[in-house]
Amino acid sequence: MSAGTTPLLVVEGLDAAYGRARVLFDVSLEIAAGEVVALMGRNGAGKSTTLKAVLGLVPAKARRLTFLDRSIAGLAPHRIARLGLGWVPEERRIFTELTVAENLEVGRRPAPDGRAPWTPERLFALFPNLAEMRGRRADAMSGGEQQMLAIARTLMGNPSLVLLDEPSEGLAPVIVEQMADAVRAMKQEGIAVLLSEQTAAFAAAVSDRAYGLARGEIRASGTLDAVSAALAV
Amino acid sequence: MDPAFLVIQGLNGLASASSLFLIASGLTLVFGVTRIVNFAHGSLTMLGAYAAALLAPLAMASLGKPLGFWTAIAVAAIAVGLLGVLIEIVLLRRIYRAPELFQLLATFALVLIIQDLVILTIGPQDVLGPRAPGLTGFVEIFGRRFPLYELFLIAVGPIVLGLLWLLLTRTRFGILVRAATQDREMVGALGVDQARLFTGTLFLGAFLAGLGGALQIPRAPANTEMDLALIAEAFVVTVIGGMGSVTGAFLAAILIGVLQAYGILIFPEITLVVVFLLMAIVLVVRPYGLLGKPEPIGAGPGAAFALTLRPxxxxxxxxxxxxxxxxxxxxxxxxxxxxxxxxxxxxxxxxxxxxxxxxxxxxxxxxxxxxxxxxxxxxxxxxxxxxxxxxxxxxxxxxxxxxxxxxxxxxxxxxxxxxxxxxxxxxxxxxxxxxxxxxxxxxxxxxxxxxxxxxxxxxxxxxxxxxxxxxxxxxxxxxxxxxxxxxxxxxxxxxxxxxxxxxxxxxxxxxxxxxxxxxxxxxxxxxxxxxxxxxxxxxxxxxxPVSVDALAMLLLGGAQTVIGPIVGAGLLHMMEDQTMPLTDYWRLVLGLVLLAIVLLAPRGVVGAIEALREARRDETRAAKGAPP
Structure with a gap:
């Protein structure tokens, strides 16, 4: 492990299925505090399902599923989220009927002891584009702006780990660069990130190490180059 | 026609619209967040009317006239709100993920149960409430007398709309309600306890229903037929306004209230036909209502009702x-x-x-x-x-x-x-x-x-x-x-x-x-x-009740099988025939049967037999060591 030493999230032997179709087979991974880990894999490999299963949003079974040394298996998603696990879904799922400021309000949770909580002001410093549109309805925003809002909304919950699902998907290169900045800023704040990605370039720019997922199984882990090479075969 | 009369008629329409809006706004709010169409919403309104009509005389005797009257209205509305909380915790919580047909049936079961409980405890006779102190007079409009209380009701609608707007945009609870109306799962993933949010919403919705009922008592007595009459109108209002939209409900209530007031002059016998025509036109032009969002609500009846065919x-x-x-x-x-x-x-x-x-x-x-x-x-x-x-x-x-x-x-x-x-x-x-x-x-x-x-x-x-x-x-x-x-x-x-x-x-x-x-x-x-x-x-x-009986037969037998509905018809009719002579409270029994189907045997009787057979077949296969 490159960054921290204490494991924040431990996943061991995770299986998940949609109805009768099994999607994940014995997935195991670990994230330490403050590190940025990429979960690489093609479309349909099971990346999103892995993240959702951790958060309790899809039915799953695991030999071990702990966050901050607490078992989170079977907990309601809102309880898991309150422990400090944030999630930014692939489809962003912004509340389009709400303004930017209201979207942030939905995400607001108290910070754990001793940490300065995220405020709209701090987030606007991180995402200057958002600052100018705090009163605007979210359906009047571009895809990139919505992606920023989705991350900012999750940060309002003061998470110690963020599950970031395909943050660079479908975005213009300029915006992708801003996303990379955002991930680095989170790391600087001591927030761990597990991000799912299809493209090696973005993952390489921000992550410390990687896991490779194919057909619902972990096929490789280690450096990004090694994982990319293993998945390419 | 006399223009003054037309104005009065329009004002009458607006007063009805206010009452309609109070009821429909609660229905639409609850639907927006929980995605449940609460059939029992009209029953809550009825209970609000009964509570106020029974309480007001007592409160006016002990607290003095104006204070007693308004206290009774407030207490009635709050009590109905608390009943909504109870309903959420005991029933709705169990059926949030159920197909919408089950949700409708379960809440309709509440309608039946509440109706019989009211008859059992209060009796079948109408209960007349006192008139509102200070608002019993008339004002003169174009030389015609118009009741002051109706004028007050006309004002209540916009006031409640304004208060709801403040609540929904200026408070954290309101922002969460609006967010959950759009995407419940995401709200949960952000750490919001949905159970508490839903309970709060049910309180608000039931409170509005109760208030709508309580404010009716100076106009009309509380009676046991209010529930279905009101819920049908409230359904029309929410569908025209767009499910989940409070402002839409307001617009639709005004449209319908005014249309009915004038419709009665044109077709006195068939005012509801006019309302239906409006609904048909709106739904053809805007299938999701005036201010509804074009999203599929309720994907369909769900697998529990899907007939599987095999020779x-x-x-x-x-x-x-x-x-x-x-x-x-x-x-x-x-x-x-x-x-x-x-x-x-x-x-x-x-x-x-x-x-x-x-x-x-x-x-x-x-x-x-x-x-x-x-x-x-x-x-x-x-x-x-x-x-x-x-x-x-x-x-x-x-x-x-x-x-x-x-x-x-x-x-x-x-x-x-x-x-x-x-x-x-x-x-x-x-x-x-x-x-x-x-x-x-x-x-x-x-x-x-x-x-x-x-x-x-x-x-x-x-x-x-x-x-x-x-x-x-x-x-x-x-x-x-x-x-x-x-x-x-x-x-x-x-x-x-x-x-x-x-x-x-x-x-x-x-x-x-x-x-x-x-x-x-x-x-x-x-x-x-x-x-x-x-x-x-x-x-x-x-x-x-005829429609619901048919649904109950279908579900009692089991809609996944071909023969289920026929078995269900036989069973339910036999049950009805055996129970009715024994008790006056057949509705109560039917309500409990419906709840039992929804909560205990969602696949129905024939479905349960099929499930047993499947399980036995799997067991035999497992015993033989064959792959399932």
């Missing part, structure tokens, strides 16, 4: 033949009363089976099947009474009339899906009910049409039983044949994925429309047979 085994064929033989022999074994009950059961089996075609096979959750049953019944009765045609021709006319009616309304209905469809079908049935009730010259109003007896050759109980068995049996077999025909497969394909069905060349809307008309025709035949069995009909053949 019958030899045993099942034998059982079916045995069943038919047993029915054929029934008159030999039963006394006269028993034959009548058996005749009723066969007719109801056809009703349930015709509903099966559109729900189980077509995936269209109709909540107004009584419309076609009643249309057939009235068609046959009117044919005999007004046109003096013989029974045989009237029985041929009944399915024709009902089928044409279903085809006409069905053209609107099949444009919708899920909850909108359920509510539109319910509204259609309520409209027809209102027409039958109000158009006294033709339908005989509340008294109905009497003296419609079968032809001489069929007037014997046993002969009529065989006539019913032959006609209903033939209709059921024909419907079953349709289910197994390519048309039935196309209908199921459209149910399981409308998009994919379209893509392989199935005209989804036309297929559904045809099924809707066929189902209506079959129910109409049942209605015709019912008329000649009873010799008389009244508007109750078109009422909501």
């Amino acid at each position: 019958w085994t030899g045993v099942e064929n034998a059982l079916a033949i045995l069943g038919i033989l047993a029915l054929a022999a029934a008159p030999l074994l039963l006394d006269a009363y028993g034959v009548t009950v058996a005749t009723e059961a066969v007719i109801l089996a056809l009703v349930a089976f015709s509903l099966h075609l559109i729900i189980g096979v077509g995936g269209l959750v109709s909540f107004g099947h009584a419309a076609w049953f009643g249309l057939g019944a009235y068609g046959a009765a009117l044919a005999v009474k007004s046109l003096s045609i013989p029974m045989e021709a009237a029985l041929a006319l009944a399915p024709l009339v009902a089928g044409l009616g279903a085809a006409l309304f069905g053209a609107f209905v099949v444009r919708l899906s899920g909850i909108y469809l359920a509510m539109l079908t319910l509204a259609v049935a309520q409209i027809l009910y209102a027409v039958a009730f109000q158009w006294v010259e033709v339908t005989g109003g509340d008294n109905g049409i009497v003296g419609v007896w079968p032809a001489d050759w069929a007037s014997g109980r046993i002969v009529y039983f065989y006539l019913v068995l032959a006609l209903a049996g033939a209709a059921i077999l024909a419907l079953r044949r349709i289910m197994y025909a390519p048309f039935g497969y196309a209908l199921r394909a459209a149910r399981d994925s409308a998009l994919r069905a379209e893509a392989i060349g199935i005209a989804v809307r036309r297929t559904r429309w045809l099924a809707f008309a066929l189902s209506g025709a079959a129910a109409g035949l049942a209605g015709g047979l019912w008329t000649f069995l009873k010799g008389a009909i009244d508007p109750t053949v078109l009422s909501i």
Whole structure:
């Protein structure tokens, strides 16, 4: 492990299925505090399902599923989220009927002891584009702006780990660069990130190490180059 | 016409609109967050009216007039709000993930239970409340007297809208409610406890319902029929306004209130037809209502109702033949009363089976099947009474009339899906009910049409039983044949994925429309047979309980199987027949039965037997070591 030493999230032997179709087979991974880990894999490999299963949003079974040394298996998603696990879904799922400021309000949770909580002001410093549109309805925003809002909304919950699902998907290169900045800023704040990605370039720019997922199984882990090479075969 | 009179009439409309808005706003808020259409919302309004009417005199005696009156209104509304909380915790929480049909049935069970509990505790008589102190006078508008209290009600609507707007945009609770209206799962993933949010929303919604009821008492007495009358109107308002939109509910309430006020001048008998026309026009132009979001609400009836077809085994064929033989022999074994009950059961089996075609096979959750049953019944009765045609021709006319009616309304209905469809079908049935009730010259109003007896050759109980068995049996077999025909497969394909069905060349809307008309025709035949069995009909053949009975039969038997609805019809009718003489509170019993189906046996009786058989088959396979 490159960054921290204490494991924040431990996943061991995770299986998940949609109805009768099994999607994940014995997935195991670990994230330490403050590190940025990429979960690489093609479309349909099971990346999103892995993240959702951790958060309790899809039915799953695991030999071990702990966050901050607490078992989170079977907990309601809102309880898991309150422990400090944030999630930014692939489809962003912004509340389009709400303004930017209201979207942030939905995400607001108290910070754990001793940490300065995220405020709209701090987030606007991180995402200057958002600052100018705090009163605007979210359906009047571009895809990139919505992606920023989705991350900012999750940060309002003061998470110690963020599950970031395909943050660079479908975005213009300029915006992708801003996303990379955002991930680095989170790391600087001591927030761990597990991000799912299809493209090696973005993952390489921000992550410390990687896991490779194919057909619902972990096929490789280690450096990004090694994982990319293993998945390419 | 006198312009002053028109102004007064408009003001009357606005006062009704305010009351309607209070009720509908609660319904739409609760729906927005929980995605449950709370059938019992009208019952909550009724309870608010009763509570206020009973409390106000006591409070006015002890607290003084104005203070006592308004305290009673507030206490009534809060008490109803707390009852909403109780309902959320005890019932709704268990059915958030259930198919919408179950949600509608479970909350309708509450309607039945609350109705009987009110009769049990307060009694069936109307309860008149006191008039509002200080607002008993009149103001003069263009030389006409207009009640001050009506003026007050006109103001209440916009005031409540404004307060709700402040609550929804200026408080954290309101922002969470709006966010959850759009995406509940995401709100949960951000750490918000949905259970508390839902409970809070139910309090708010029930509070508004209770307030709407409590504020009615100076205008009209509290009575046990308010609940269904109000909920039907509130459904129309929320559908026109757009489900989940409070502002939409306000606009729709004003539209309807004013339209009814003027409609009564033009068509005094059929004001509800005007309302329906408005609803039809709005839904054709904007299928999701004035301010609703174009999103599919309720994907369909869900797997619990999806008929799975497989060829019958030899045993099942034998059982079916045995069943038919047993029915054929029934008159030999039963006394006269028993034959009548058996005749009723066969007719109801056809009703349930015709509903099966559109729900189980077509995936269209109709909540107004009584419309076609009643249309057939009235068609046959009117044919005999007004046109003096013989029974045989009237029985041929009944399915024709009902089928044409279903085809006409069905053209609107099949444009919708899920909850909108359920509510539109319910509204259609309520409209027809209102027409039958109000158009006294033709339908005989509340008294109905009497003296419609079968032809001489069929007037014997046993002969009529065989006539019913032959006609209903033939209709059921024909419907079953349709289910197994390519048309039935196309209908199921459209149910399981409308998009994919379209893509392989199935005209989804036309297929559904045809099924809707066929189902209506079959129910109409049942209605015709019912008329000649009873010799008389009244508007109750078109009422909501008839629709719900049909649904209950379908679900009690199990909608996943072909035979389920028929078994369910037999079971429920027997239960009804056995229970009714013993207790005056059949509705209470039926309500509890419905709750039991929804909570304990969602696949119905036949479904439960099938599940047992599947489990045994799997066990045998496992014992043999074969792969499942």
